[in-house]
Amino acid sequence: MNKKVVIIMGSKADLDWANQIATVLNSFEIEAVLRIASAHKVPLKCYNLIKEYEKENVVFITIAGMSNALSGFTDAQTHCPVIACPPYSDKFGGTDLFSSVRMPSGVAPLTVLSPENAALAAAKIIALSNEDVRAMIVAYQNKKRTELEKADDELQKNRLA
Numbered sequence: 679m680n681k682k683v684v685i686i687m688g689s690k691a692d693l694d695w696a697n698q699i700a701t702v703l704n705s706f707e708i709e710a711v712l713r714i715a716s717a718h719k720v721p722l723k724c725y726n727l728i729k730e731y732e733k734e735n736v737v738f739i740t741i742a743g744m745s746n747a748l749s750g751f752t753d754a755q756t757h758c759p760v761i762a763c764p765p766y767s768d769k770f771g772g773t774d775l776f777s778s779v780r781m782p783s784g785v786a787p788l789t790v791l792s793p794e795n796a797a798l799a800a801a802k803i804i805a806l807s808n809e810d811v812r813a814m815i816v817a818y819q820n821k822k823r824t825e826l827e828k829a830d831d832e833l834q835k836n837r838l839a
């Protein structure tokens with residue numbers, strides 16, 4: 679598996695969300711390639727991008743708000759893992775999300791809602807064949823544990839004071 683994640687977003691409106699994912703990937707020393715292509719609007723471009731990058735055995739992260747065609751489209755064209763990370767919207771009671779979670783048979787993008795967690799999921803896939811990334815994930819998880827312990831210690835101290 680290549681130490682590279684290709685983030686395909688459906689619109690430049692998703693760039694901030696993509697950058698949040700890229701920042702976490704970079705903290706694991708994983709290269710993040712950012713591309714804009716919509717399965718709805720430019721399916722041929724989308725297809726060509728997927729075929730170009732899949733030769734490198736990458737993880738794809740797809741960002742598509744509203745009606746998410748991009749994630750299923752991408753997953754169905756490649757052997758590489760695809761993680762859908764649709765941007766948050768509370769419009770229409772958050773119903774956009776349904777277009778990410780119900781896929782036809784044989785189409786299996788994984789949906790992870792938080793940008794940080796989507797990057798972590800991609801890093802874990804890469805870590806299966808990369809010891810350096812594995813060590814960084816273990817360190818990341820230890821840091822989270824330490825933060826939790828510290829928060830509890832402080833809470834107990836403040837309650838006793």
Ligand SMILES: Nc1c(C(=O)O)ncn1[C@@H]1O[C@H](COP(=O)(O)O)[C@@H](O)[C@H]1O
Pocket residue numbers: 687688689690691692715716717718719741742743744745746747748749765
């Ligand atoms: N869901 C999709 C797809 C797709 O699934 O192919 N292409 C664009 N979009 C999303 O529509 C929202 C508005 O897009 P526009 O800015 O083009 O109106 C964005 O969040 C985009 O990801």
